[in-house]
Amino acid sequence: MKGENKNNKTSTGGMRQGASEAAxxxxxxxxxxxxFRQIIxxxxxxxxxxxxxxxxDSIADEIVQEAWLAMMRALPAFEQRSSxxxxxxxxxxxEAKxxxxxEKRSCSLEGLESDNGVMAERYGSNGHWSLPPARWELATPEAILSEEELKECIELTVxxxxxxxGAALKLKELEDYSSQEICNILDVSASNIRVLLHRARNSLYEAIEHFQATGNCRPCG
Amino acid sequence: MNIFRRRGIVDHAVSGIAMLNCKQVNELAGDYHSGELSLAKRISVYVHLLMCVHCRRYVKQLGVTIDSVKTLLEEPACSDKALEETISHITNNKVKKD
Structure with a gap:
């Protein structure tokens, strides 16, 4: 599915949007x-x-099954304003939210409680770097992914x-959805999507940076 | 005519260009990579990067981060077992038609 264009005017999952999808x-x-065998x-x-x-992980499959049934119930009323x-x-x-x-009332869905985002402490009051980024020895995706422990660290951080x-990051970087489409899917405002993506990317940046500096994955929190 | 029209676009873009500090560049860097910034913001980031070695390094390494994550998290294909489970779940719960 990676790299597909999810734009309504072109294709979705290898299927032409429009007449073929309506059929x-x-x-x-x-x-x-x-x-069903075609779309599942x-x-x-x-x-x-x-x-x-x-x-x-423990309830992801259950949610997907429920979503298929919910789709079946709602399909006759689907107006096709999106793919x-x-x-x-x-x-x-x-369903997942x-x-x-x-089941987990104590945790936050968004992780946006703090006014200061990830990396905010690395800038001075004038907005310039106080703790500038270190130069990475592993400076390409190929080099990074050739390190098994670093790969595991990135997966753990995600x-x-x-x-x-995590949801915004996957929709953006794996599914290639636009920010506007992610707003629509997650039912979150455009400004919140920007902040969610910004914090997710910076968390991963800092995880890779920390690993390259210390050889260890950053502890939780 | 085209020249005037083009100049109009450039004037409009120039009017939105701002001097950014490093923290503001950090906030825009993800959208800079995904091409979701307006022309004015894109130029503003670009101008800052010409002057700031730290932000150049950060923006470049953020791009490496994003590309690594894209490669690493590629979705596994749907297994035959999962396909059959879903089909059977749906067919066992078919919606009653009116």
Whole structure:
């Protein structure tokens, strides 16, 4: 799915938007099994990745299954103002957020409580660097990903991101959605999406920087 | 005519260009990489980067961070088992038609 254009005017999951998607939706409404066999392999990995980011591994599969059923119920009323996939991801996000709130009330979905973002302490009051970035020895993605422990550290850092930061990051960097589409899927304001992405990217930046300086993954928190 | 029209666009962009400090560049760096900044903001970041070695390094390394994450987190394909489980879940719970 990586690198696909999710724009409504072109393609989604290898399917042309428009007439072919309308025909597919029609078959789904008629509960045609071959239509499900067509879309499940295309959409399920993205749905699971989103559910995983928001609600965690233990209930991600359950959320995805619930989302398919919710889609079945709501499909006759679907107005096709977005692509089927975008709409389906919105259903997953809503289900995952409500499950998260039900089961983990003490944690924050967004991780935006602090006014100062990640890295804010590295700037002086005049907005210039007080703790400038170190030059990385591993300076390309290939070099970084060839270090097994650093790879694990990045994966761990992604897992530790507050749920909506992780979800926004996956929708942006893996699914290639625009910020406007992410607002639509996660039901978050445009300014909050900017902050969520900014903090997620900087957390990962600092994790890689810390690992390169110390050989260890940054402790949680 | 085209020249005037083009000049109009440039004037509009120039009017939005601002001197940024390093912290402001940090806030815009992700959108700078994804191409989601307006022309004026893009020029503002670019001008700052010409002058600031620390921000050049940060912006470059942030790009490396983003590309590493993209490669690392590629979604696994849907397994046949998962496909069959989902199909059976849906068919066992088919929505009753009116």
């Amino acid at each position: 597919l939706i029609d078959r789904l409404i008629k509960q045609d099994e071959s239509a 392999p295309l959409y399920q990995p993205s749905m699971r990745a989103l559910a995983l980011a928001i609600a965690g 089927l996939k975008t709409w389906l991801l919105r259903i997953v996000a809503n 409500s499950r998260f709130r039900r 897992k530790r991101l507050p749920p909506l930061q």
